[in-house]
Amino acid sequence: MDYSQFLAMRQEIGLLIVFLLVFLYDTFMPKKALNATAGFTTILFLLFTVASFIWGNIGDVDAFAGMYSTSGVCSMIKNILNVGVLIVLIQSCRWANGELMIMRRGEFYELLLVTLFGMYLMISARHFLLFVIGLESASLPLAAMVAFDKNRYESHEAAIKYMLTAVFSSAVFMMGLSFVYGLSGSLYFHDIALQLGSSFNTTLVVALAFVIAGVGFKLSLVPFHLWTADVYQGAPTSVTSYLSVISKGAAAFAFLVILVQCFGQFYSMVWEWMLYALIIATITIGNLFAIRQKNMKRFLAFSSISQAGYIMLGIVGCNDMGLAAMMYYILVYIFSNLAAFGVIGAIENQTGKVEMTDYNGLSRTNPWLACSMMLAMFSLAGIPPFAGFFSKFFIFTSAINQGSVAIYILVLIALINTIISLYYYLLVVKAMYISPDEPQIANFRSASSERLGLWITVGGIVALGIVSFFYDSIMEAASGSALFAFIG
Amino acid sequence: MFSNILIYFVIIPLLMLGGFALCRTDKAVRTVAVVGSMALLALSVWLLVDYIALRQAGETAEMLYTGSWVWFAPLNIHLAVGVDGVSIAMLLLSSIIIFAGSFASWKIDNMRHFFMWLLLLSTGVFGFFISIDMFTMFMFYEVALIPMYLLIGQWGTGRKEYSAMKLTLMLMGGSAFLMLSLIGIYFHSAPEGGQLTWNLLEIAQNDSISRGWQYFLFPMCFVGFGVLGAMFPFHTWSPDGHACAPTAVSMLHAGVLMKLGGYGCFRVAMYLMPTAANDLAWIFLILTGVSVVYGAFSACVQTDLKYINAYSSVSHCGMVLFAILMINTTALTGAIMQMLSHGLMTALFFALIGMIYGRTHTRDIRLMGGLMKIMPFLGVGYVIAGMASLGLPGLSGFVAEMTIFVGSFQHTDMFHRVFTIVACSSIVITAVYILRVVGKLLFGPVQDEHHLSLTDATWWERLSTITLIVSVAAIGCFPNFFEWLIRFTFSPEIFRAIGLN
Numbered sequence: 001m002d003y004s005q006f007l008a009m010r011q012e013i014g015l016l017i018v019f020l021l022v023f024l025y026d027t028f029m030p031k032k033a034l035n036a037t038a039g040f041t042t043i044l045f046l047l048f049t050v051a052s053f054i055w056g057n058i059g060d061v062d063a064f065a066g067m068y069s070t071s072g073v074c075s076m077i078k079n080i081l082n083v084g085v086l087i088v089l090i091q092s093c094r095w096a097n098g099e100l101m102i103m104r105r106g107e108f109y110e111l112l113l114v115t116l117f118g119m120y121l122m123i124s125a126r127h128f129l130l131f132v133i134g135l136e137s138a139s140l141p142l143a144a145m146v147a148f149d150k151n152r153y154e155s156h157e158a159a160i161k162y163m164l165t166a167v168f169s170s171a172v173f174m175m176g177l178s179f180v181y182g183l184s185g186s187l188y189f190h191d192i193a194l195q196l197g198s199s200f201n202t203t204l205v206v207a208l209a210f211v212i213a214g215v216g217f218k219l220s221l222v223p224f225h226l227w228t229a230d231v232y233q234g235a236p237t238s239v240t241s242y243l244s245v246i247s248k249g250a251a252a253f254a255f256l257v258i259l260v261q262c263f264g265q266f267y268s269m270v271w272e273w274m275l276y277a278l279i280i281a282t283i284t285i286g287n288l289f290a291i292r293q294k295n296m297k298r299f300l301a302f303s304s305i306s307q308a309g310y311i312m313l314g315i316v317g318c319n320d321m322g323l324a325a326m327m328y329y330i331l332v333y334i335f336s337n338l339a340a341f342g343v344i345g346a347i348e349n350q351t352g353k354v355e356m357t358d359y360n361g362l363s364r365t366n367p368w369l370a371c372s373m374m375l376a377m378f379s380l381a382g383i384p385p386f387a388g389f390f391s392k393f394f395i396f397t398s399a400i401n402q403g404s405v406a407i408y409i410l411v412l413i414a415l416i417n418t419i420i421s422l423y424y425y426l427l428v429v430k431a432m433y434i435s436p437d438e439p440q441i442a443n444f445r446s447a448s449s450e451r452l453g454l455w456i457t458v459g460g461i462v463a464l465g466i467v468s469f470f471y472d473s474i475m476e477a478a479s480g481s482a483l484f485a486f487i488g
Numbered sequence: 489m490f491s492n493i494l495i496y497f498v499i500i501p502l503l504m505l506g507g508f509a510l511c512r513t514d515k516a517v518r519t520v521a522v523v524g525s526m527a528l529l530a531l532s533v534w535l536l537v538d539y540i541a542l543r544q545a546g547e548t549a550e551m552l553y554t555g556s557w558v559w560f561a562p563l564n565i566h567l568a569v570g571v572d573g574v575s576i577a578m579l580l581l582s583s584i585i586i587f588a589g590s591f592a593s594w595k596i597d598n599m600r601h602f603f604m605w606l607l608l609l610s611t612g613v614f615g616f617f618i619s620i621d622m623f624t625m626f627m628f629y630e631v632a633l634i635p636m637y638l639l640i641g642q643w644g645t646g647r648k649e650y651s652a653m654k655l656t657l658m659l660m661g662g663s664a665f666l667m668l669s670l671i672g673i674y675f676h677s678a679p680e681g682g683q684l685t686w687n688l689l690e691i692a693q694n695d696s697i698s699r700g701w702q703y704f705l706f707p708m709c710f711v712g713f714g715v716l717g718a719m720f721p722f723h724t725w726s727p728d729g730h731a732c733a734p735t736a737v738s739m740l741h742a743g744v745l746m747k748l749g750g751y752g753c754f755r756v757a758m759y760l761m762p763t764a765a766n767d768l769a770w771i772f773l774i775l776t777g778v779s780v781v782y783g784a785f786s787a788c789v790q791t792d793l794k795y796i797n798a799y800s801s802v803s804h805c806g807m808v809l810f811a812i813l814m815i816n817t818t819a820l821t822g823a824i825m826q827m828l829s830h831g832l833m834t835a836l837f838f839a840l841i842g843m844i845y846g847r848t849h850t851r852d853i854r855l856m857g858g859l860m861k862i863m864p865f866l867g868v869g870y871v872i873a874g875m876a877s878l879g880l881p882g883l884s885g886f887v888a889e890m891t892i893f894v895g896s897f898q899h900t901d902m903f904h905r906v907f908t909i910v911a912c913s914s915i916v917i918t919a920v921y922i923l924r925v926v927g928k929l930l931f932g933p934v935q936d937e938h939h940l941s942l943t944d945a946t947w948w949e950r951l952s953t954i955t956l957i958v959s960v961a962a963i964g965c966f967p968n969f970f971e972w973l974i975r976f977t978f979s980p981e982i983f984r985a986i987g988l989n
């Protein structure tokens with residue numbers, strides 16, 4: 001065996017090293033030093049992120065007989081996720097150092113890194129066995145993370161719900177896989193595409209429906225979204241933010257890879273229409289339910305459901321531009337959503353308040369927090385000059401690039417939905433800036449880690465759009481990708 | 489990039505924004521606002537003079553001061569700027585109104601934040617008028633819309649939360665259609681295999697949007713901009729929004745922002761898709777004809793000063809779109825003149841209404857009367873604005889409406905004739921509601937004795953009013969100059985729709 005193949009997995013190996021160091025630190029360091037676990041992990045991960053940016057990209061390489069593959073795009077999406085995880089780590093410092101977490105600090109970080117490792121595998125897997133390993137190790141530890149607030153009843157409820165849906169969706173996914181295996185006799189993405197040929201087969205529709213449903217649970221696409229709101233509400237805010245951006249970003253990319261690599265030739269025959277239905281349902285229902293929410297975390301849960309629908313618009317176009325737009329959208333979404341969760345987390349840690357009415361008059365007592373929240377809302381709603389506008393514009397452009405009239409109508413529906421979403425995002429702005437009620441939250445100074453997190457995310461919201469460098473480099477990586485070879 | 493003069497129309501407001509962020513006292517905020525808006529005014533006057541000099545020296549290019557800098561290379565998005573006579577007229581209009589608006593909000597609460605949002609709005613407006621790249625144009629368009637929400641919500645009066653939300657959602661709804669049509673235009677902007685582009689001039693030159701696609705994209709584009717131009721039945725945001733907005737915002741919104749709609753219809757929808765414009769104009773002619781008359785009738789029955797003026801804006805802005813759809817040089821000239829005229833005159837109206845409201849604390853005309861005796865300066869100002877609105881010769885309204893109707897009558901078929909006559913009738917209705925208000929509000933006995941103790945305009949209010957009155961009179965007295973300024977835009981080889989007609 002050629003061990004140099006492991007070099008292709010350098011990002012995974014780097015992450016594994018980070019994980020082991022954190023694990024060793026947590027196990028063998030004296031009790032006093034454990035207070036520094038958060039800082040230690042964050043700095044270690046920062047180093048890893050930087051290293052991964054510098055040495056992560058080794059071009060298109062397949063390893064282990066094509067089971068694992070990496071390319072410029074894969075390492076790019078991993079880097080994007082790294083940046084998001086880094087922000088989550090910074091934002092969660094205060095929570096992780098809190099009283100409640102004293103005995104479990106290390107576990108939180110270990111579980112988090114394991115799930116990230118699973119997502120890496122999902123992204124790079126080109127064989128369903130590896131993919132399922134990634135999928136499971138990205139899902140199951142998350143259930144433990146969701147249950148981390150062990151004194152809160154909701155946290156347990158959320159964990160059980162997450163656990164059951166994760167297991168159920170895996171089962172559905174496996175069911176789809178067994179059909180695929182029955183049809184093609186292989187689990188290699190490449191072989192599946194070759195074996196299936198381009199002949200249409202009814203069983204294939206069933207298989208695809210199961211596969212899409214399985215991944216749809218992870219992405220919380222409608223109608224597989226029912227766990228989302230409860231889990232987001234019950235989980236600790238740091239875990240919710242991790243769940244809403246990182247896990248979603250990885251699943252979206254993996255979804256794209258599976259669809260175009262295994263089933264590319266059935267694009268216009270089968271799954272284009274499935275995606276249309278899913279996108280319309282996801283965006284519309286996510287938006288309509290978000291309007292009625294009073295709890296900020298539930299509210300962002302439904303908003304993130306509809307955002308997932310927009311991310312899917314990058315897949316439906318099936319071209320390099322769509323791939324780039326999707327990755328750019330994920331990047332921008334990470335920053336915008338984490339800014340919103342950063343504010344929510346800061347307020348929750350200080351006062352324990354998460355209802356939207358608690359935010360009334362926030363701009364008078366905590367102008368900076370209110371301003372960050374407003375920018376996050378504007379960015380999520382797609383208001384220029386903030387990054388969300390650019391990512392929405394590019395994802396719509398890339399979808400329309402496909403050219404059919406149907407896609408114009410799809411985009412029009414998505415666009416009309418942005419107006420609905422603007423309504424509920426503005427409700428938050430209204431509570432903070434316009435509502436004449438007495439402020440509920442007294443002026444306070446948030447922890448320096450929280451402030452650092454907000455500075456980074458707000459900086460990202462402002463800069464990611466206006467500075468064209470980010471989109472250009474993602475596009476450059478995407479335009480060289482060979483992912484779309486089988487589209488028909 | 490910084491050698492191009494047009495960029496400074498965006499940079500100065502941004503610098504002012506930064507300046508406000510540093511200000512600690514109201515006095516400092518006022519200083520920054522006055523200095524900045526004077527700089528903008530000076531810049532646009534200088535641009536006007538320089539433009540005229542260039543034209544007289546025989547410059548025949550369609551757009552002058554053009555510049556183009558790559559922004560997002562993969563999508564060929566540029567930051568492209570350039571102006572012709574129409575854009576210069578609009579830039580001048582905007583800077584006059586921002587100048588007057590700064591003085592009109594001399595004593596507003598929480599001044600620093602107010603001006604920050606106001607200047608963000610202005611950045612969007614200026615950026616929109618200097619852009620010739622559809623992407624940047626659209627971006628600035630949306631930048632100009634969102635500050636309205638916070639300006640009305642925080643500083644407004646009456647049902648402000650409702651109005652602010654309604655206005656924002658309706659305008660953003662329009663821009664959703666607009667975005668789709670702009671992306672659609674982009675993908676048909678070059679012949680098969682050619683380099684796609686967002687640049688308006690290049691798209692017009694390529695002329696590669698097929699008839700079918702034009703039929704699909706033109707209505708969306710026209711409606712998208714038409715919502716902001718208060719086209720019936722998408723005008724309902726306008727009365728509520730204007731009535732609840734603070735003075736300077738009403739001025740800027742009715743004066744400038746609604747012009748974005750007309751300008752966009754003309755610059756993007758008509759200019760890029762002349763075939764569809766020519767074929768489908770009748771649908772929108774009906775709608776705009778309705779807005780002209782309907783707005784005027786609605787104004788007759790309102791009792792709130794701001795509502796009266798808002799409905800009159802619907803009527804006058806409807807006239808702009810109506811004239812654009814006539815697709816001939818005369819009517820188009822009239823449309824641009826009407827934009828200028830309505831912008832200035834309606835800003836004057838809103839400024840005066842704000843000043844009166846600040847004193848009497850009511851805008852209901854039934855509760856006021858005889859104000860001419862108490863505050864003669866504001867009274868005279870109001871009469872002048874009214875006269876301009878009903879089209880008294882010597883003021884701007886007459887010139888604009890005259891040109892529009894002369895242009896409209898050049899169409900000899902029955903359909904155009906009927907709608908022209910219908911639209912003409914709005915002149916009479918306008919006279920009715922203007923004279924009714926002037927009579928009730930300014931003349932007759934004083935309705936409320938508390939009003940007797942009120943004072944006349946302060947110096948900053950006078951300055952704001954006089955600036956606007958002088959501009960209204962200038963257009964009325966020197967229409968030739970403005971006609972000459974915008975004529976170059978309409979040379980037939982550039983505006984192909986006229987050739988088609």
